Amino acid sequence: MLIDDNEVDLKINSKIITITKLFDEIILCQSGEEALNYLSRNKNEEDKIPDFILLDIQMPEMDGFEFLEIYKGLPKSITEKCVVAILSSTLDFGDIKKAEANPHVVKLFRKPLFPKELEEELNKHL
Amino acid sequence: MNATTIRVLYIDDEENNLLAFKASFRRQYEIYTALSADEGLKILENVAVQVIIADQKMPNITGVEFFKNIKNTFPDPTRILLTGYTDIEALADAINHGDIYRYITKPWNDLELHNSIKNAYDAYKSKIDLRNKVAELEKTNDELNRFIYSISHELRAPLVSTMGIVNLVKMEGLFNSSGEYWGLIETCSNRLDYYIQKTLQYYKNNKTVSEHTEINFKKLVADLIELYAYTDKDMKFNVNIIQDELFFGDAFRIEVILGNLISNAIKYQKETELNKHVNISVEVQPTQVHISINDNGMGILNEHLEKIFLQFFKSKINHGSGLGLFIVKEALNKINGKITVSSNAIEGTTFKITIPNVK
Numbered sequence: 001m002l003i004d005d006n007e008v009d010l011k012i013n014s015k016i017i018t019i020t021k022l023f024d025e026i027i028l029c030q031s032g033e034e035a036l037n038y039l040s041r042n043k044n045e046e047d048k049i050p051d052f053i054l055l056d057i058q059m060p061e062m063d064g065f066e067f068l069e070i071y072k073g074l075p076k077s078i079t080e081k082c083v084v085a086i087l088s089s090t091l092d093f094g095d096i097k098k099a100e101a102n103p104h105v106v107k108l109f110r111k112p113l114f115p116k117e118l119e120e121e122l123n124k125h126l
Numbered sequence: 127m128n129a130t131t132i133r134v135l136y137i138d139d140e141e142n143n144l145l146a147f148k149a150s151f152r153r154q155y156e157i158y159t160a161l162s163a164d165e166g167l168k169i170l171e172n173v174a175v176q177v178i179i180a181d182q183k184m185p186n187i188t189g190v191e192f193f194k195n196i197k198n199t200f201p202d203p204t205r206i207l208l209t210g211y212t213d214i215e216a217l218a219d220a221i222n223h224g225d226i227y228r229y230i231t232k233p234w235n236d237l238e239l240h241n242s243i244k245n246a247y248d249a250y251k252s253k254i255d256l257r258n259k260v261a262e263l264e265k266t267n268d269e270l271n272r273f274i275y276s277i278s279h280e281l282r283a284p285l286v287s288t289m290g291i292v293n294l295v296k297m298e299g300l301f302n303s304s305g306e307y308w309g310l311i312e313t314c315s316n317r318l319d320y321y322i323q324k325t326l327q328y329y330k331n332n333k334t335v336s337e338h339t340e341i342n343f344k345k346l347v348a349d350l351i352e353l354y355a356y357t358d359k360d361m362k363f364n365v366n367i368i369q370d371e372l373f374f375g376d377a378f379r380i381e382v383i384l385g386n387l388i389s390n391a392i393k394y395q396k397e398t399e400l401n402k403h404v405n406i407s408v409e410v411q412p413t414q415v416h417i418s419i420n421d422n423g424m425g426i427l428n429e430h431l432e433k434i435f436l437q438f439f440k441s442k443i444n445h446g447s448g449l450g451l452f453i454v455k456e457a458l459n460k461i462n463g464k465i466t467v468s469s470n471a472i473e474g475t476t477f478k479i480t481i482p483n484v485k
Contacts, residue, residue: 008284
């Protein structure tokens with residue numbers, strides 16, 4: 001699942017991920033709300049819950065950290081299946097520290113996304 | 127400064143004194159008088175006076191006590207204490223607790239009191255001016271912070287999208303489909319990204335307060351080499367780290383310093399060199415660490431050696447931002463470090479750094 005308010009990035013990153021053939025299906029969400037809606041709507045259908053979430057930080061209304069705040073309260077059936085990583089262009093020290101400190105985030109990827117980095121991280125978790 | 131705009135409040139239980147004061151000073155100041163502290167307080171609540179004069183000996187409250195009481199509610203006006211007798215204890219109390227600017231004995235001398243009021247007003251004005259300036263600076267600072275934040279996000283985000291597209295083009299095998307155009311876009315994007323990153327690094331170096339943490343040089347150097355060496359796989363690194371002591375220092379700045387030097391050493395190699403190498407040695411001592419970074423790259427011209435640490439200095443052959451070494455120098459200044467450089471055809475280029483151990 002890709003969560004990013006920027007349509008261009010959503011398109012680029014989903015293309016990159018498609019080419020890597022690392023995943024069977026990609027769910028695109030343009031906001032944290034959309035992603036949360038999807039997750040709670042499908043909470044009982046295990047095969048619709050994503051294995052991996054790539055989350056942007058800077059988004060209008062609900063940013064990545066606010067998303068994580070709500071996300072961690074979701075049922076275990078979801079949070080135990082999903083691996084969450086951040087994908088952001090941030091260079092901001094505060095953001096980076098905050099992302100590293102969050103127990104739900106396994107990794108902070110910098111944009112542009114490199115398939116190799118993604119693959120290495122995936123091998124650790126899936 | 128127009129003298130009539132100075133508003134003075136004088137509190138004294140002896141009406142004669144108030145009248146005499148008015149008579150002497152009504153032309154120079156806007157005068158408010160009060161026969162008691164309560165009355166004085168009422169005036170303070172309604173008029174923005176700049177100077178308060180209070181008699182020490184009043185029936186219900188002393189001048190010092192009055193000043194103490196209004197310390198928090200009316201902190202701005204400058205205070206002058208008047209007293210008929212020289213009471214050392216009152217004086218000490220006044221200075222220690224009442225935040226009193228001046229102490230004048232009664233009967234007062236008109237000229238002395240006049241000068242005191244004038245000085246008191248100046249003190250008041252400086253205090254207010256300073257406060258306004260501080261507020262102004264805080265605002266500017268805040269704006270600058272937000273500006274930098276927006277550079278790091280708004281400006282970089284679309285650039286990074288462009289870099290993503292270039293990657294995608296490569297993955298789809300289209301990179302060479304339009305002559306060298308994609309390659310040129312990639313070069314330009316990378317250069318712009320590098321420049322944004324260096325600008326932020328410079329800014330952070332100026333802003334961030336030093337935080338001292340333990341530093342493991344073996345790990346730090348290994349991480350930095352991994353970070354920068356991917357651009358050049360043929361490079362050989364000879365790393366020699368002697369760290370038997372704990373080292374404490376500003377991890378952020380030390381990383382910036384070593385990162386810039388190591389990436390320079392990797393970047394500025396000779397195309398024709400077959401045996402490219404970078405030697406890094408670190409020796410931690412109880413009071414300081416000595417670091418030396420040596421490479422057999424293109425070297426630095428003698429006449430450039432003095433200029434390389436200047437902002438925006440670049441030589442004709444390399445296309446740096448002119449910021450890297452400047453940032454190194456600035457960061458070293460912040461943590462009391464030193465750097466020297468030498469470059470010649472036989473030994474290559476060597477940067478030697480000393481950074482104090484603050485454990």
